[in-house]
Amino acid sequence: MLWGMASRVETQGRGLGLAERKRQAVRDHLSEVALQLLTDREFDAVTIDEIAAAAGISRRTFFRYFPSKEEVVLGFLDRMGRLLRDAIVARPPEEPPLQAVHTALRPRIAAYSAAADRTLALVRLLQRSPSLRAQELERRQRLRELVAEAIAIRLGLDHRRDLRPRLLAAVALAPFDVAITMWLDSRSTDDVRTILDEAIASLNHELPTMR
Numbered sequence: 130m131l132w133g134m135a136s137r138v139e140t141q142g143r144g145l146g147l148a149e150r151k152r153q154a155v156r157d158h159l160s161e162v163a164l165q166l167l168t169d170r171e172f173d174a175v176t177i178d179e180i181a182a183a184a185g186i187s188r189r190t191f192f193r194y195f196p197s198k199e200e201v202v203l204g205f206l207d208r209m210g211r212l213l214r215d216a217i218v219a220r221p222p223e224e225p226p227l228q229a230v231h232t233a234l235r236p237r238i239a240a241y242s243a244a245a246d247r248t249l250a251l252v253r254l255l256q257r258s259p260s261l262r263a264q265e266l267e268r269r270q271r272l273r274e275l276v277a278e279a280i281a282i283r284l285g286l287d288h289r290r291d292l293r294p295r296l297l298a299a300v301a302l303a304p305f306d307v308a309i310t311m312w313l314d315s316r317s318t319d320d321v322r323t324i325l326d327e328a329i330a331s332l333n334h335e336l337p338t339m340r
Contacts, residue, residue: 172258210272217279230301304328
């Protein structure tokens with residue numbers, strides 16, 4: 130399932146310099162324009178020239194911010210993964226791995242509520258474009274790897290050799306995936322953060338019985 134609409138919330142993150150904030154603002158604008166053009170059209174039918182023109186920039190300028198059309202739609206996932214990894218590593222060292230991941234996830238889930246229409250537009254686009262969906266799945270796996278890397282750093286392990294960080298990452302991210310899926314499927318009036326908290330609580334309840 131789709132991992133996150135990170136751009137609007139994460140752009141407001143602390144520690145970014147002015148130049149980086151401006152760059153991210155342009156990237157966000159280009160992503161918004163691309164999704165608007167793609168709302169009722171096939172992915173392959175919209176060209177980079179169209180996106181650039183609609184955003185008021187040249188094709189050459191477009192490539193200063195994104196290397197491809199796929200990147201303008203899905204690039205936020207890589208950014209979210211890096212930010213999530215850093216947030217997990219920064220959690221107090223005494224915090225258990227699952228709790229560290231879940232605490233780091235909570236502020237980022239707000240991006241779904243803040244950009245609900247954009248989230249749904251992207252979901253519909255992914256459903257219509259198998260090639261884009263395949264790339265989204267690859268990026269989702271990269272995000273899992275970044276979370277596993279963060280857990281490994283906390284535990285003093287090598288996630289490429291030890292299976293524990295990858296296993297913990299898969300378990301820790303399950304409530305996030307389930308919460309987003311349920312929110313998108315039902316269009317519940319509940320805040321997605323409430324659904325996430327319920328999913329985390331349910332996982333914590335079930336874990337002792339899964340031994």
